[in-house]
Amino acid sequence: TTLMYTSPLFIALILWLWYGQSRNRLEQFAIAIGFSGVIAVLQPVFYGNQLQTALIGLSAGAVSAVAYMQLKSLGQAREPEWRTVLYFAGTATVTSLVYIIGFGEFEVFKAPDTDWTLLWLVALGFFGGAGNLALTRSFGSGSTWLSAALQYCTILVSTFFGIVVLGDIPTSTTWLGVLLIIACGAMSSYATHQRKLVGE
DSSP states (O other), X not given: OTGGGGHHHHHHHHHHHTTOOOOOHHHHHHHHHHHHHHHHHHOOOOOGGGHHHHHHHHHHHHHHHHHHHHHHHHHHTTOOHHHHHHHHHHHHHHHHHHHHHHTTOOOOOOOOSSHHXXXXXXXXXXXXXXHHHXXXXXXXXXXXXXXXXXXXXXXXXXXXXXXXXXXXXXXXXXXXXXXXXXXXXXXXXXXXXXXXXXXX
């Protein structure tokens, strides 16, 4: 999970190498601070036999960064967000179906055991779709640097969910990570605002 959150670091690298956008030091520092916060919250531990798995996680972060940059390109081409999300959902559904059939995990559809299960599935679809629309709009028409930095805020939501629903009391290291992520968002927002003021 931690390595998948390297996508903002890869986005910064792509913007710098491909597009020549180094931006200012504050934005670069903010993304580094945010990733430090993610590490403090998740506190990952790697063992020697997990190198292959770690590389897969790192690759996922890099591929996600490329996908987010594609969202930026689609936004600049005035592609509607709903169409991008629709194609993404369709592609993800088909490839997932191929995967579960290929690995023999396909089962005939069963009706949910309870009404609550159905309600959770509907809520998952609704909020997942809304989140994808917001993400697509953010990268398509907003600041790529700010959108990348604010991705770390999903960790804050997960931490809050853990406290309220699961009764997970964070350690002092986790609280430090939360503060670093908040600082990342604040610094990125400030840097983006300042750049707009000077007309960059």
